[in-house]
Amino acid sequence: DTGVSQDPRHKITKRGQNVTFRCDPISEHNRLYWYRQTLGQGPEFLTYFQNEAQLEKSRLLSDRFSAERPKGSFSTLEIQRTEQGDSAMYLCASSVYRGGGGNTEAFFGQGTRLTVV
Amino acid sequence: DQQVKQNSPSLSVQEGRISILNCDYTNSMFDYFLWYKKYPAEGPTFLISISSIKDKNEDGRFTVFLNKSAKHLSLHIVPSQPGDSAVYFCAASGVSGGSYIPTFGRGTSLIVHP
Numbered sequence: 001d002t003g004v005s006q007d008p009r010h011k012i013t014k015r016g017q018n019v020t021f022r023c024d025p026i027s028e029h030n031r032l033y034w035y036r037q038t039l040g041q042g043p044e045f046l047t048y049f050q051n052e053a054q055l056e057k058s059r060l061l062s063d064r065f066s067a068e069r070p071k072g073s074f075s076t077l078e079i080q081r082t083e084q085g086d087s088a089m090y091l092c093a094s095s096v097y098r099g100g101g102g103n104t105e106a107f108f109g110q111g112t113r114l115t116v117v
Numbered sequence: 118d119q120q121v122k123q124n125s126p127s128l129s130v131q132e133g134r135i136s137i138l139n140c141d142y143t144n145s146m147f148d149y150f151l152w153y154k155k156y157p158a159e160g161p162t163f164l165i166s167i168s169s170i171k172d173k174n175e176d177g178r179f180t181v182f183l184n185k186s187a188k189h190l191s192l193h194i195v196p197s198q199p200g201d202s203a204v205y206f207c208a209a210s211g212v213s214g215g216s217y218i219p220t221f222g223r224g225t226s227l228i229v230h231p
Contacts, residue, residue, distance in 0.1 A: 004160070033218070042121075042206050042221030043161065056218065091160050097217060105151055106219055108160035 004109035006092050012115045013082055020078045021112045025094030032075050033106060034067055035091040036060065043091055043108075049075060050097060082116045089113050120144045121209050123222035131230050136194040138225050140207030143188065147209035151219060152181060152192045155204045164205075165192070197229045 005024040013019050025032045030051050035043035046065070047057045051072035061067075064082075069075040079086055090113075093106040122141045130136045138152075148169035153161035167174040167181045167190070174181050180193045194201055204226050208219040 006160075035221075040223065042123075042208075042223045045218055045220065048218060093160075093219075105163045105166050107163060108153075111158075111160045113158070 004092055004094055004107055006109035006112050008112055009110060010113045012117060015084060015116055016081055018078065018080045019082060019114065020076055021090055023075045023077070023092030023109060025075070025092070026107060029094035029096050030072070031095045031097045032069055033093040034075070034077050035093065037089045037091055084116045087114055087116045121207055121220050121222040123207055123225050125225050126223070127226040127228070129228045129230065130197050132199055133196045136197045136201065136227055136229065138192040138205050138227065140190050140222055141188055142209050144209070144211065145188070147211040149210045149217070150181070150183060150190050151208040153206040153208060155206060155224070161206055199229045199231050202227055202229050
């Protein structure tokens, strides 16, 4: 396993179009996170899954955004009716969560750079 | 509401000297802290972490110090190398709202001059 993989690396789309990104986490990791990063900011949390269950969504995740993780493996993040403000780096990360305070570090993929023109 | 703060946007040091990157947090429920390094156009790479039951963790040239009473942590890199030039993010997590979701600071850009 070579780590967290994201596809595509870059996406340029016209305003109003829909886009979908894919993330393949490290195989034994039960947690998968989506973050967004814009220039001069740190990664901002969007949503996360534990196995196939989506457990939390940030206020940043508008109704145009939807994420899935079928069967608890790969995940997709879809943005409908893209806006110029959606232009950002979308990062996926995965980790092992053991519960009861047994937290571990999250490993990130290379990210998908979205440009909405 | 910035729960993890990195107040220095940039830091410049000479090769071979020590780099000290600082981070403050406001949420007392955070109990696990991490440092990540990021090169342009790449995802963050995990560097080192520390649990709140410790006050120091060391891994090669990297040492993280945690002062829980001050809600402050720092990353020391010694000796600094030009390849260390990158943006460094501090992150914290704990059972607060969402369970153990890493919350990131805005980053500090480190430049190590040869």
